[in-house]
Amino acid sequence: MNQEFSAEYWQNRYQNDQTGWDVGAITTPLQEYFDQLPNRGQAILIxxxxxxxxxxxxxxxxxxxxxxxxxxxxxxxxxxxRVPSFPKDQLLLQDFFRLQGTYDLIVEQTFFCAIDPSLRPAYARKCAELLAPGGKLVGLLFDTTFTHQGPPFGGSREEYKTYFEPYFEFLHFETALNSIQPRQGRELFIELRKLGS
Structure with missing residues (x-):
């Protein structure tokens, strides 16, 4: 992992409340997606x-x-x-790229834009590795460039397609229509299904 964005780097940002991406609640696109999911037993990773x-x-x-x-x-x-009844063994203090296990759904919300862009191909590959047959990667990606130095790091849908195409079928890969106001027109909603499932 890029040392600049190490565990210590992120720990310091959270301890100092340097979390400008944090809107303090679930965002509309993901809430509306979750609300239509029928299977409450599926294994979900965030x-x-x-x-x-x-x-x-x-x-x-x-x-x-x-x-x-x-x-x-x-x-x-x-x-x-905040959620004391959440099982402690489902709180994973771990580098995503070292995670093990099998999940039915991986939820993307401001993680992809936080990692060093050089890791994006590995991110797509790791998501596919962690997903069960038929599993999905769902969430939001910034479809914009930023003038400041990241994180967050922006990008374009054309760039992102190159990372995901080897591993996923694209079910949805379009501008989100229900983004929160500050992100209107600058987010892609993605729903990708693992290939070979």
Missing amino acids: PGCGHAYEAEYLFLEGFRNTFVADVAQAPLDRFAA
């Missing part, structure tokens, strides 16, 4: 989860097989304090 509002929503809606992973302890501690 990598680079941060304060894990998505996991809180899922868990309280009955998705009890939800796992969250982050390299920083601070956001996991805050999440555990």
